[in-house]
Structures are given as C-alpha cells and as structure tokens.
Amino acid sequence: MVRNKPLLFVVVLSCFALSSCNLHRKTGGGGGGGGGNATVSFTLVADTLPANPSILSFNVSISGVTLTPASGTAQTLQPSPSVIDLMRLQSDTAFLGTLTNVPAGDYTVQVALSNPEITFLNDTGSAITVGTASCPNSSICAATFTASGTPTISSFTFTVNSMGQQGIGIDFDLKNAISLSGGTLSVNFNPSSPNPAVLSAVALPRMNANLGTNQLALIEDFSGVVALNGSSVTITSPTRGTLTATSTSSTNLDHDPSGTLCSSGTTTLSVCVKAGQVASVDGILDSNGTFSIQEIEPLLSAQQDFVEGTVLSINPSSQTQFGIVVTDKPSVAATNSLISALHVGDLLTVNLSSSVNPFLVDTKGLAVDTSFNFNTTFNFFNGQTTTSAMHLGQTVGVHVIAPFAAANGSTPASATADTVILRWSRFRATVVSAPTSATININALPSYFNITPSSILTVQGFFNGSLGSDGVTNLEGMTNNAGNATINQPVGLRALYLQNTGNTATTPFFAAKIRQP
Template sequence: FSNPVLTFFNDTANTLQGCPPASGCPQVSLSAFGTSQANVTFSVSSTAAAGVGIDLNLSNLLSISSSGASLVVNFASTNVLSAFTLPRAGSNLSSGQLDLIEDFTGVVSINNPAVTITSATATTRGSLTATATANTILNADPSGTLCANPTPGQVATCVSSNQAASMDVILKSDGTLSIQEIEPLLATVQDTVEGSVVSISTPSQFMMIVTDLIPAAQNTLIGSLKIGDALVVNLAANPTFFVDTKGLSVLPGVLNNFATQNNTTAMHLGQSVAAHVAAFTAATGSTTASANNTDTVTLRWSRFTATPQTPSSPAFNIVGVPSYFGFTPSSMFVVQTATGTPGTLGVTNFDGVIDASGLSNTRPVALRALFLENTTNSANPAFTAAKVRQH
C-alpha cells in the first residue's frame, strides 16, 4: 500500500494515532511495511477449474506500538494472508457452487437474462455481471412499490436499467456468476450514502462513517465523499424510515422498531443506514461534511463479529459486540435466524455450520444482520441475521 489511511474506533485507554479514546476517527494516515504471501495446497487436473479464496487477517496485520500511541501495519507479520479452496468447509452451497457474493449494490444495466451492477467509482468495487435463472429470487424494494409483482424467472419484470439495486450472486465452478437474489433500491439513481451510525446528537441529527454510496446520475452533490469519511446527517421534517429486509423473514414485532418511525429515537449506534442526500455541505478543515434535508432513511445490514453463547436454533445469544455499538462486552443480545432450504426466499445463509445449533462458543461468529433494537435496549430479538459464518 502507498500512503494508506484507516477509519477505526479507538477502544483503548490511550490516544492512538492521534485518535482520542472511545472515539471513531476517519481517514487516519498510517505507514505500512513488509510483504506477505498466502500458500494453499490442492489437487486439480489440467482441464478442471478450481476456486481459491484469500483471507486478510486484520488482527495479525495491525498492532499497537509498545508506547501505546501508534498503530503498526506490518504485512510481514505471521498469517496476515491465508488461502483456502472453495467452497469452504461447512458451506451450505450446492454442488457446482463455489461462493456467495452478497449485497453488491450499484446501478443496473440489463441485457436479459444478464444483469450488470456497477458500483460507484469511489467504492473501488467495480462491477458484477450475472445471469438470472428460473430460481432467482425477485424481491420488492424497501418501500414495497418496486418489483411488487414480478414474473418468476424474468428479471426485467423486477429491475430496470439505470435503477439502483442490490444483488446476491453465486460464483459457479465454471467461473460464471448466477443471480441468487436481486432487489431494486431506487427507481431513479439519486444521491444516497450508506454508513455505520457512530453518534446520535439530537432527534434530527446523527453521524455515520461512510461504507457505500450511490451518486446521482447527473449533477451529484456527493462527489467529494470517500469510503471511510464521516458524514453528519440532518433529517428533514417528518422523514420516512424504511427497513431493507431483502426478503428475509423478520418478526413483525421488531420490524416497527425502525420502520414507520421518523426521528433518531429509533436509531442506535452500530446500525447501518442509507440516507438520501437532498442537500450537501462538503467538509472543510476540521468541519465534517453534512447531508441536509434528508427525507428518507433505510435500515440496512450491520456487519460485525461477536461471541456466541449456548448454541441453539433458530435463535441464539451473543455477547461481545464491537465497542462502537456502545454496549459493555457482557451485554447479551438475541440473534434470530430463519431456517429452511438454503438459497430460497427468506432463509438465513450459513457458512461453516448447518444452522445456529452448530455454533461453537469458543470461536467468534461473523454476522450480517438487521439491528432492530427498541428504545429500552430490550428487543427480542435485537438482530435478525441474513448471514451467519463461523470457521
């Protein structure tokens, strides 16, 4: 890396790389050194295809200096990179499927039955082209107005070119991609920023760290934003709050902890939300960029690791959520999963275990989940998981 920057939450007792304790600090400059390589051994014939995954272990890559004041980025540390063959052990993918790429967002281009989704240049994620099949799940957008009555197997009845959409795709053993699930997000591409909530100031203001963005097709306001930037969001009067379930089965009792609300009392640290940017003020000096008159906020997917407790299914308990959620390490939460045939509508995807009953409480679990907490932090469940992974 050349001149790397890192956005991180400092949960130590010391100022770290200029970041105060108990603070989230965006775009902190670091120095990196060393090189790393990943080795994997497998057998394959001369005419066969094989899939290999690469894992970057941030815990091994990053360390704190002996003074406690600096972050050290050392690619020469042990086990920074590791490699493995696909599909991973314990995957619930079918024969001929190597991996699942989830929630890839961007702008749609259709050449039926192929769909290309192109992410914003600022995300550096490029594009994915995948083919719809008779089993492709076609889901309505968060408002329920787009793709409300699609024709099964006909992706063009669900999404259209130049819309914004989210897509889950399967990497097959022949190297091609097929669409497992797709949903429109916006009928027309408009300035939208997604990020993790890191502070809540007033009933009409919160701050996020940017994790994704979709610029307007023309005259975008957010051209200066980058992944990892901080953004203050100021709500308009009576904004609309949606929940993007992507077809996942969510218990009705917790859905309205966010859906139908209209101010930040429904919001919590650690939630991932997408906000429509109607007006924008760029960052200047130490002043954070701001999105103003935001009339739509959509709850999306928090991605984090935690420690599972006694294994059970379909719901299980976790502790040790990341400190930026604002809870103590011993705080316990219920995670709800949806069981059923893998890859079908409304079912949680598992990786490494068949279902939640197979989780080990001696290893962390990685989750992609909707954080639907209530105002008293007592929701049951607090998390509804679309993906559960443990290796």
C-alpha cells in the same frame, strides 16, 4: 498522511499438469509448464479483530494479484476497483477477479497491497498516537498508515483436471496486521509473529460453504445501478465496480424496502428490476468464472445520491441529526452529484429533512416484517421519522439532498436526507450459546455499539426452507442451521439491528448471513 509503496504478499500454490490448471475470465499471457490451460478466480475475506481500538473501516489498495511460475511469464490480475474495505468482509466476500489461460505448473501468488487507511473509535481509555497526530479517548479518528514487508503464505497445493476450473480464497487476519503498542497504533503486513501472519489461503469453495456443484463463492449485497441485457443484469457501484450475473430458475426475486417494486409473486427479472434503478444482488461465483443470481431486490426506483453508513453518534439535543461513517455508496446522481467526493471511511453528519419520508427497512426477503413474532420489532424503525428510532451500530442508507457541505479540515461533511432505510450491520461477536436451530446468543460486540461487552443478545436466523432459497439466512462455515454454531467462538454477522427506545429488546438482530469462523 504518508502513502507507502505497494507491498507484495506471496502465496505458493501448485497446479499439477497431467492436464490443465483451470481457474476464470480474461485470457492471460504465457507461463511455465506443459498441458492445458486453466482459469483461476480469486476472492477475499477478513476476520479476527484486534481487541482495541474499535475498527470501523479498513481500506486497502490491491494493485495486483500475480501468478508467477517457476519458469515462464508471470500473469497479473488488476482488481477493479483496487480499494477494498476489509471490515465489510467480516461477513461478506469480495471478488477480486479471474485469470484465464493459465498454463499448468507451480505458481506463487503475490498480492500487492498499499495505502492502508483506518477509521476507528478510540475505546482504550487514553489517547492513541498515529504518526505525529493524537486521537483522544472516545473519539472517532481516521488515519493513513505506513506499512512494510513481504509476507509469504505457507504453501498449499491443489490438483486440477484437464478442463478443471477452480478458485483461491484469500483470508486477511485483521488482528495480525494492526498493532497497538505503547499507545501507538500501526499497521504491519509482515509482523515477525505469528505464522501464518496476515494472509492465508484455501481452495474454493471453502469448507461448509453451502453451495451447489460447480459453485465457488457467494458475493452478497452487491449494490448499484441496474443495466439489463436479456436474462442478465449488470450492477454498477461507484465504490465496488461492476458485477454481471445471469438469472436462473432458482433466482429469488424480492420486493424493495417500500414494498412497491418487485411485488410478491414476480417471476421475471425484467419485471422485478428496471434499467436505471438501484438494486442489491447476491451473486454466485460459478466455477467457470461467471456469476448467477441467487437473490436480487430493487432498493431505489431511480439513480440518485445514496450513501450508506454505520451510525456513530446521535445528537441528544435534536431528533433530526446523527453521524455516520460511510460504508458504501451504491449510487450517485447522474448529474450534479453532491456526494461524488465522499469515500468509504469518511465521516458524515446527516440532518433529517423537515419533510422526511417515513423510515423504511430492507428485509431482503426475510420474514422480519411478515412474521407475527417480529412485526412489533419491525416497527421499532419502520414508519418512524426521528432519530429516536436509531441506535449506535445500525447501518442506514440515506438519500442525500441539498443543502450539502463538503468536509472542511476536521469538520466532517454534512448532508440533508429525506429518505432513510435501515440496512445491514456487519460485525463480529462471540457465540455464547445456540439455544434453537434458528437462534444464537452473542456477546462482546464492537464497542461502537455502546453495549456492555458481557450483555447477551439473541440473533434470529431464518431457516424455513433449504439454504439458498428465498427468505433463508445464508450460512458459511457451518451446516444446516444456526444450531450448529460453535460455542465460545467468534462469528461474522450481517444483520438488521432493530431495538426499541428503551434498549430492552433481547432479540435485536435478524441475520441475513452467519459466518463461522
């Protein structure tokens, strides 16, 4: 594998000073221009997949985001952690960090990227060459690529007030970065066309973000180990760093997948979650660079080896073995962790324990389990104990126990699991129709689902309340409800995938998030 040097991506922006250009959290050094100083928060999303191959994870290292003035001293934000899986950002948003004390003036924004790593399903019908290696057709392969270039994002300007606080949203176009030509797969962050190429940017909040006043972005399903400090919670993730957010009067508190933690009617953060538990938070990035809690739910009663992944294979001769590609690692055991060496994009063979607990489903407050219309569908997975309940493309979280074997050469790591929780599949598809205010019909799912591209399936949303309230699907890029989706355009989804053993359920997706475009 070849590791390339960091690449610089340039965004031009202007902070006009009659006042301050104010955009978030740590205090930066000097800079150009007069007037007051600003706080600048940065987020990242990704969209537009290549036709082939079917991408499962796309890790990239972001070593720095630098604001450079026309004159004066540049300031650099160093995201922590630096490695981000862009495939998660098809539906979600990553918070890169904040610079504070930025003097007013004109700036370029440089994003230093390196070490692109892709795990993919070769669905092309023939072998794919990656460097000197070959990936056979219908195989799952992982590779590190060499990339080159210094792309420039077209200028965009924004005006700030004397005490203004703003944010910049960066968008990564996956299709423009990944090329399959002549059977060879490559990554190029500075292709000769189109323009704009790989990166673009907008001022936050994005159009139709469905956020409140002084809110910039929603960072969803940030999962990790809980620490409490009064009305604030800090979530620490082995893969995604830390996020600290404060409970408000509008914070939604939801029960865990087992229904035993944070029971219905809980109104206090410290009663809902406890220190040392594993929880998931939806955090609102406020304009001052801090976070408030939109929704929180415990996932596990204690810190333990817990890994999430997309189901890629199910052993047809056994009802106890399946394979995943790792998409997150919310928690590791405090001592003697078995999964410390697992990374996002790694393959993992999972063997169900002989004493596996009945499977669980994470509903995140959505009425998948309580609605009369869906309780049969809910039990396609909930309460089951074998892989007959599983389907390619589902995302599951598993509690890893011994025996565990580390990866060896081309043989993936293997683990034993005694707990399986259905969690959220993240993918893009095409909207065929929006027959009701709560549903959209989609096709052209990623090929790793093993669903005929022309098959039309229904995505169920939940809109029995105002956007942002408990049990309501989050929307981005559209207003009010799913009925406002644009037909024949792609959509990014984070959804539960619940299907029967005969694959005949026509409404198998239950959305926590719908993003368009």
